[in-house]
Amino acid sequence: MLDRRCEDMAQALDGVQDGACIAISGFGESGRPNMLIKALLDRGTRDITLISNNAGEGHMGLASLLLAGRVRRLICSFPRGAMQGEIERLVRAGVLELEVTPQGTLAERLRAGGAGIPAFFTPTGFGTLIAQGKETREFDGRGYVMERALTADFALVKAHRADRWGNLTYLNLARNFCPLVAAAGRRTIVEADEIVPLGAIPPEQVITPGIYTDVLMQSQPVPDAAWPTPEKAA
Amino acid sequence: MLDRRCEDMAQALDGVQDGACIAISGFGESGRPNMLIKALLDRGTRDITLISNNAGEGHMGLASLLLAGRVRRLICSFPRGAMQGEIERLVRAGVLELEVTPQGTLAERLRAGGAGIPAFFTPTGFGTLIAQGKETREFDGRGYVMERALTADFALVKAHRADRWGNLTYLNLARNFCPLVAAAGRRTIVEADEIVPLGAIPPEQVITPGIYTDVLMQSQPVPDAAWPTPEKAA
Amino acid sequence: MSRLGRSAIAARLARDIPEGWHVNLGIGIPELVADHIGAREVVFHSENGILGMGPAAAEGEEDWTLINAGKKPITALKGASFFNHAESFAIVRGGHLDLCVLGAYQVAANGDIANWSRDADDILPAIGGAMDLAAGAQRIWVLMSHTEKSGAPRILERCAYPLTGAGVVSRIYTDLAVIEIGPQGPLVTDMVATESPESLQEKTGAQLRFAPKVATLEDIADR
Amino acid sequence: MSRLGRSAIAARLARDIPEGWHVNLGIGIPELVADHIGAREVVFHSENGILGMGPAAAEGEEDWTLINAGKKPITALKGASFFNHAESFAIVRGGHLDLCVLGAYQVAANGDIANWSRDADDILPAIGGAMDLAAGAQRIWVLMSHTEKSGAPRILERCAYPLTGAGVVSRIYTDLAVIEIGPQGPLVTDMVATESPESLQEKTGAQLRFAPKVATLEDIADR
Numbered sequence: 001m002l003d004r005r006c007e008d009m010a011q012a013l014d015g016v017q018d019g020a021c022i023a024i025s026g027f028g029e030s031g032r033p034n035m036l037i038k039a040l041l042d043r044g045t046r047d048i049t050l051i052s053n054n055a056g057e058g059h060m061g062l063a064s065l066l067l068a069g070r071v072r073r074l075i076c077s078f079p080r081g082a083m084q085g086e087i088e089r090l091v092r093a094g095v096l097e098l099e100v101t102p103q104g105t106l107a108e109r110l111r112a113g114g115a116g117i118p119a120f121f122t123p124t125g126f127g128t129l130i131a132q133g134k135e136t137r138e139f140d141g142r143g144y145v146m147e148r149a150l151t152a153d154f155a156l157v158k159a160h161r162a163d164r165w166g167n168l169t170y171l172n173l174a175r176n177f178c179p180l181v182a183a184a185g186r187r188t189i190v191e192a193d194e195i196v197p198l199g200a201i202p203p204e205q206v207i208t209p210g211i212y213t214d215v216l217m218q219s220q221p222v223p224d225a226a227w228p229t230p231e232k233a234a
Numbered sequence: 235m236l237d238r239r240c241e242d243m244a245q246a247l248d249g250v251q252d253g254a255c256i257a258i259s260g261f262g263e264s265g266r267p268n269m270l271i272k273a274l275l276d277r278g279t280r281d282i283t284l285i286s287n288n289a290g291e292g293h294m295g296l297a298s299l300l301l302a303g304r305v306r307r308l309i310c311s312f313p314r315g316a317m318q319g320e321i322e323r324l325v326r327a328g329v330l331e332l333e334v335t336p337q338g339t340l341a342e343r344l345r346a347g348g349a350g351i352p353a354f355f356t357p358t359g360f361g362t363l364i365a366q367g368k369e370t371r372e373f374d375g376r377g378y379v380m381e382r383a384l385t386a387d388f389a390l391v392k393a394h395r396a397d398r399w400g401n402l403t404y405l406n407l408a409r410n411f412c413p414l415v416a417a418a419g420r421r422t423i424v425e426a427d428e429i430v431p432l433g434a435i436p437p438e439q440v441i442t443p444g445i446y447t448d449v450l451m452q453s454q455p456v457p458d459a460a461w462p463t464p465e466k467a468a
Numbered sequence: 469m470s471r472l473g474r475s476a477i478a479a480r481l482a483r484d485i486p487e488g489w490h491v492n493l494g495i496g497i498p499e500l501v502a503d504h505i506g507a508r509e510v511v512f513h514s515e516n517g518i519l520g521m522g523p524a525a526a527e528g529e530e531d532w533t534l535i536n537a538g539k540k541p542i543t544a545l546k547g548a549s550f551f552n553h554a555e556s557f558a559i560v561r562g563g564h565l566d567l568c569v570l571g572a573y574q575v576a577a578n579g580d581i582a583n584w585s586r587d588a589d590d591i592l593p594a595i596g597g598a599m600d601l602a603a604g605a606q607r608i609w610v611l612m613s614h615t616e617k618s619g620a621p622r623i624l625e626r627c628a629y630p631l632t633g634a635g636v637v638s639r640i641y642t643d644l645a646v647i648e649i650g651p652q653g654p655l656v657t658d659m660v661a662t663e664s665p666e667s668l669q670e671k672t673g674a675q676l677r678f679a680p681k682v683a684t685l686e687d688i689a690d691r
Numbered sequence: 692m693s694r695l696g697r698s699a700i701a702a703r704l705a706r707d708i709p710e711g712w713h714v715n716l717g718i719g720i721p722e723l724v725a726d727h728i729g730a731r732e733v734v735f736h737s738e739n740g741i742l743g744m745g746p747a748a749a750e751g752e753e754d755w756t757l758i759n760a761g762k763k764p765i766t767a768l769k770g771a772s773f774f775n776h777a778e779s780f781a782i783v784r785g786g787h788l789d790l791c792v793l794g795a796y797q798v799a800a801n802g803d804i805a806n807w808s809r810d811a812d813d814i815l816p817a818i819g820g821a822m823d824l825a826a827g828a829q830r831i832w833v834l835m836s837h838t839e840k841s842g843a844p845r846i847l848e849r850c851a852y853p854l855t856g857a858g859v860v861s862r863i864y865t866d867l868a869v870i871e872i873g874p875q876g877p878l879v880t881d882m883v884a885t886e887s888p889e890s891l892q893e894k895t896g897a898q899l900r901f902a903p904k905v906a907t908l909e910d911i912a913d914r
Contacts, residue, residue, distance in 0.1 A: 001713040002732040026668075027516045028539040030532055053553075066389070073736035080594040092590050100593045103515065104557030104600030108351070111554040114829055115777075115785030120354040123242070123413035123603040124561060127580075127634030129588060130599060139382075143264035150371075155477040163735065165743070165770040172550060173517045176355070179552045183785065199769030205439060209640075209714045209742045211734070212786050231568070236488040238507040260737045261776070262762040264755055286775075314817040325814055332818045338780030338823030345777035349554075350561030350604055357826040358784060361857030362824060363811060389719045397509065399520070399547040406756040406773060409742045411755075417562065433546030440549035441775075443519045445490045445511070445564050466722075466903065 004166040005195065009039045012189050012215045014156055014164045015088050016045055019072075023051035023152035024062060025181040031174035033158040034061050038222045040156070041065055047072040050130040051152055051184075053106060053177055055079045055087055060227040068228065069095055072147045075150065086230075088140065096193035105147055107180055114183025114212075155185020158219065159208070162192035163199070166213025175207060182212040184212035191219035202218060237451040238400040239429065243273045246423050246449045250279055250388055253306075257285040257344065257386035258296060259415040265408035267392040267425045268295050272456045274390070275299055281306040285386055285418075287340060287411055289313045289321055294461040302462065303329050311337035320464075336364060338465075339381055341414055346383035348417025353382050375415065389419020392453065393442070396426035397433070400447025401440045409441060416446040425453035470662045471643040472687055479504040479689040480658070481569060481641045484609075488568035490519065492601055494583075495538040498569040498611050498645035504689065513565060514641075515597040517556045522546030525633040537597060557597070568605035570598065572612045572637075574627040577653040579637040581610060582629035590630075602633025613670055614642035617652055621673035623647070623654065644668060646685060653677065658685040693885045695865040695910055700834055702727040702912040704792060704864045705880070707832075712789035713742065715824055718761040718808075721792040722833050727912065735787060736822040740779045745773030761822060782822070783827040791828035793821065795835045795860075797850040800876040802834060802860040802895035805852035813853075825856025837865035837894055844896035846870070846877065867891060869908060876900065879896075881908040 006012045013036075016022070020039070026032030041064050050071045055078070056063030063083050067072055069090065070146045079087055079098055091098035101109065112120055121144035125131050135146040157178050159168040168190060170178055182188045190213050240246045240313050247270075256274070260266030286306045289312070290297030297317050303324065310377070313321055313332055324330035334357045335343065346354055355378035359365050369380040386409055391412050395403040402424060404412055416422045424447050472480070474497050478526045485491060492513040493499050502512060502523070512521040514536040521536060522543035530541035542687050544550075549672040551559075559565065571585040602608055615621055623640065645668055646658035657669055669676050678683035695703070697720050705727035714737040716722050725735060725746070726877060735744040737759040744759060745766035753764035767773075774782075795806040804825055807818050822892055823911065825831055838844055846863065863870040869881035880902045882891055892899050 002734065028534055028535055030516075030533075035592050078594050078596045079592045083590060088592055097263075098592070100595055102559055102599040104552070104596040104604070106668050107553035107557050108349075108561075111781075112354070113789075114785050115342075115781035116786060117356060118376075118378055120346070122351060124600045126603065127411050128599060128631040129593075130595070138569065142352075144352055160874055162310050163770060167770060167772050171529065172438070172544075173514075173535060174533040175438075175550060176516050177553050177913060180554050183781065183787075201772075203741070203767055203771040203773045204441075205745070206774075207438075209772040209774060209782070210738075211771065215369070236511065262677055262755075264739075264758055289586070312817050312819045313815045318815055322815055332815070334818055336818050336822040337776070338818040338827070340783055341776035341780050342784075344641070345558075348562050348564075350563060351556035356784065356825045360826065362822060362854040364818070395749075401547060401549050406754065406767075407737075408756040409773060409775050411776050412737050414777050417558065417564075429820060430531060435549075437544055437548040437550045440551075443549040443551060444547065445513075445557070445559060463824055 003164045003212050004210070005164055006215045006217055012217055013039060013043055016040065016043065017047055019047045020045065020153045021049040023155045023184055025157045025176070025178040025180040027053055029057070029061060031158050031170065031176045032061055033156045034222045035220050036156040036189060037038050037065065037088055037200045038226060041068060044229045046187055049073040051075045051150055053077050053103060055081055058080045058083060060192065060224060064227050066090065066096065067230065071096055073097040073099065073110035075099045079104050102186040103170055104177065109147055109150040110180040110184045113151035116178065117149055118144055121146050125226050132192070142190065150184060152185045153187065155181045155188040157182045157188060157190045159190050159192040161194045161196050161201060162190060162216050163196055165198060166190065166210030166216055167201050168192065168213065169201055169205060170207055179208045182208045187214045188212050189215040191217045193219050196228065237398045237413055237449050238444070239398055240449045240451055241352050243383055245278055247273055247277055248450055249396055250274065251423045252279055252282045253286070257282040257389045257415045257418055257429065259391045259412040261287055261410040263295060265392050265404065265410045265412050267390045268456045269425045269454050270423060271295055271299065272460060275302060276345050280304050283307045285309045287311050287337060289315055291315045292317060293464045294458060298401065298461050300324065300330065301464065304401055305330055307331040307333065309333045309335065311335055318417045324410040326405055338415065341411065343384040344411065344414040344418045347385035347388030348414065351383055351450055355380050384418060386419045386423065388413045389422040389425045391416045391422060391423050393426040395422060395428045395430050395435060396450050398425065399432060401435050402442035402447065403439060404428065404441055411441045416442045423449040425451045427453050433468055470660060473499055475639050475644055476687040476689045478686065480646065481609060483688065485510055485567065487654045490526055490564065492565050492568040494570040494598065494601065494603060497571050501569055502639050504678065508510045513559065514546045515556050515560060518544060518548055523601045526652065557600050560600050563604060563606055567607045567609060568601045569609050569611055570601065572610045573629050574622050574624055575610050575637050575640055576627045577625050579610065579635040579640065580627050581637050582627040583632045586629050588630045598632050602636045607638050608636045609639045609641060611636050611641045615642040621671055624673035636658060642661040644671065655679055656682055658683040693883060693907065695883065699867055699910040699912045700864050703869065703908065704832060706911065708733055708790065712788065715788050715791040715828060717821065717824065719790065721794055721796050724792055725828050736782065737777050738783060740774050740776060741767060741771060743768045746846040750801040751781045763853060780823050783823050784828055786827060788828040790830045790832060790905055791824045792832050792834055793824065795833045796852050797847055798833050798860050798863055799847050802872045804831065804855045804860050805850040805853045809852050810827050813854045816833055821855050827858050830861050831859045832862045833860050834864045837867040844894055847896035867894065878902055879905055881906040883908045
């Protein structure tokens with residue numbers, strides 16, 4: 001039987017080591033796998049290269065990894081938010097390195113990584129600071145920047161419904177980066193609101209085919225109090 | 235009111251001129267817009283550059299355009315089928331020029347065209363005849379071929395359900411090239427089995443967002459007898 | 469009528485959006501444009517994965533899986549569609565949006581726009597989706613105040629701040645004027661009654677040309 | 692037992708596919724592999740947009756929107772998913788398939804495969820999805836007869852026919868042997884009882900090595 005379900009978090013995160021490159025789904029808090037993020041925080045993994053559109057907000061969820069100094073390098077499009085003073089402090093202290101990429105380019109780089117495309121050309125950022133140090137090229141009279149694909153050792157994804165083959169659906173706009181991150185991860189770990197019987201998701205409605213899911217866990221909410229307070233985190 | 239519906243075929247095909255580049259959806263006969271193909275045939279348009287995965291089968295549907303000598307250039311992955319003797323005759327006679335590209339590369343080139351990516355690198359075909367005359371390049375020790383995007387002046391697409399904004403769904407594997415062709419066409423003309431009220435397609439289940447649809451028509455089956463017989467066609 | 473308020477600029481811009489367009493409104497002031505579309509069916513895109521975005525969610529009815537690019541809770545209209553971020557930016561970059569309305573710090577006479585940072589050495593460069601929108605939409609219209617609070621011009625021969633996109637802006641709507649950016653540079657088509665060509669030029673850091681008939685820019689805000 | 696029949700080769704190959712793999716079976720003979728998977732849950736991919744492809748549709752129950760890459764009517768299993776061609780080949784090219792089984796005209800000692808044309812100047816080159824599959828899947832196993840009908844070898848130092856993919860084949864299943872392609876070239880792991888290393892080498896156009904214990908290749912077809 002092909003069964004991606006897993007009930008043991010240590011087993012789910014098996015192999016996640018210091019220095020790992022980890023892509024995390026979500027836009028704002030929508031589509032964010034907070035249970036898995038909390039487990040990653042508890043695991044104590046350090047020197048993470050984190051791929052995520054945002055840096056998180058406040059001290060909970062995604063931000064907790066940054067505030068605890070676990071992230072060595074952040075690849076994102078928007079590193080600002082409620083705790084941007086802290087992020088700025090980490091960058092100035094040399095604890096955190098930032099690679100900021102336009103949001104559409106970030107999405108396309110992840111899509112390319114999952115799709116076996118090592119590099120592509122995009123008009124985004126041509127003639128701006130983003131193009132500095134990158135190969136540029138003209139096609140049919142217009143300038144483009146060459147961008148490289150992104151893949152990750154691990155992908156952490158939040159889904160709405162899932163079956164044991166790992167087929168996934170997402171609620172509303174919680175879809176955002178989820179299918180891209182799922183495909184770009186060499187090992188993709190999913191937490192789903194609801195695990196349904198095989199066949200319960202009609203084939204036309206599957207958003208992420210099961211082939212991308214390596215581990216599937218039942219999502220559990222993380223109580224606010226479970227996250228380190230800003231003082232503890234710092 | 236935003237309403238893509240159209241009942242007049244002449245209006246739907248307005249602007250389709252000799253020499254146009256036309257992309258047509260479908261894999262085999264699945265997802266093939268036969269009503270629109272028949273109208274294009276009746277219109278008498280010549281010197282078409284046709285983008286389609288297959289060349290068609292027999293003398294009906296897609297193949298009728300080729301057999302009638304309307305296609306100057308065919309960009310496809312698989313030009314063989316029941317009428318391949320005829321296709322071969324057209325190629326030998328210099329009537330038809332072929333550009334054969336791997337199927338996944340064809341799909342990705344159309345996807346790139348719709349997505350504003352002018353070129354990308356793919357491992358497909360590296361070290362084969364397909365790479366001849368194309369730029370190749372190594373990334374991380376592996377060889378890749380640079381492929382250019384495909385766009386079309388017109389896209390003809392077969393959908394299952396559609397609403398007046400042009401949102402589309404497809405039945406089963408009739409999806410195939412449809413969303414790619416729809417996005418790669420500067421003017422996208424759709425025939426749908428069923429036109430439903432706005433809101434009848436849940437937002438999560440829309441496969442092609444309406445932004446890609448320019449004209450929407452109610453699909454009507456084309457009787458076999460309506461197609462030119464092979465003798466007439468030749 | 470002297471300077472227009474933000475809502476009035478948004479209303480003036482909204483008047484130029486025809487029914488049936490697919491439009492992305494940048495985060496912040498451009499979002500006000502949606503309030504002035506009236507009965508026209510315009511399909512709004514938000515880059516986090518929706519076409520057919522409706523008004524803000526009513527208080528108490530927020531669904532945090534349904535937010536806009538500014539992370540505020542929204543609603544979805546009948547006819548809406550959802551898609552992932554790569555598909556969303558394929559729409560943007562592929563030139564499928566008829567229009568994107570952006571705010572800006574500065575716009576140059578050649579259509580360059582600077583709207584993401586006032587500092588090229590910004591330690592937290594926050595680009596988001598602005599560069600993709602600037603590069604991708606068929607038209608970029610900028611909605612901004614004509615000058616800095618200090619009076620310093622924001623329409624310049626060259627942007628001093630780091631660019632979001634090069635040569636992409638086709639129209640600027642300010643509190644003082646509506647300006648087309650064409651191959652020959654900025655052309656004023658509308659201007660508030662209290663400005664003269666000379667006074668407007670004084671507030672502008674790029675050489676202006678004026679249309680044969682400059683329309684009077686008035687507050688047409690419908691609310 | 693001399694040469695294996697096609698079904699027997701397919702059965703032998705099928706034995707090596709573990710439960711849970713995602714597998715694409717090339718058009719033609721490789722499709723026979725599906726008949727020999729037994730109770731194992733293996734997820735079959737067809738490049739026209741399905742994972743979880745089931746058996747051929749029963750006569751009279753064909754649905755022409757549900758066909759495989761060979762354009763034959765199929766069924767979809769519980770757990771199947773549908774996607775467009777770009778997404779389907781993203782699965783292929785992105786290395787997500789555990790295995791692709793291809794037929795071939797020729798395979799070379801370095802893993803080159805030629806399976807789409809016997810003529811580099813083919814006037815109707817019909818590539819289809821083979822080059823993408825060859826370049827993309829984690830493993831390429833070839834299922835073919837060991838020699839041409841004429842007796843000419845098909846496993847060669849270099850392919851004479853135009854390549855489908857360069858250096859991609861990791862295993863060959865023929866009617867006479869199972870051969871691993873490693874960094875040191877072809878290694879015979881299984882062989883029919885009627886062949887000796889010398890006789891097999893005679894039928895092969897590339898230098899063979901033999902595993903310390905070569906297993907006997909037998910007909911294990913379960914139907």
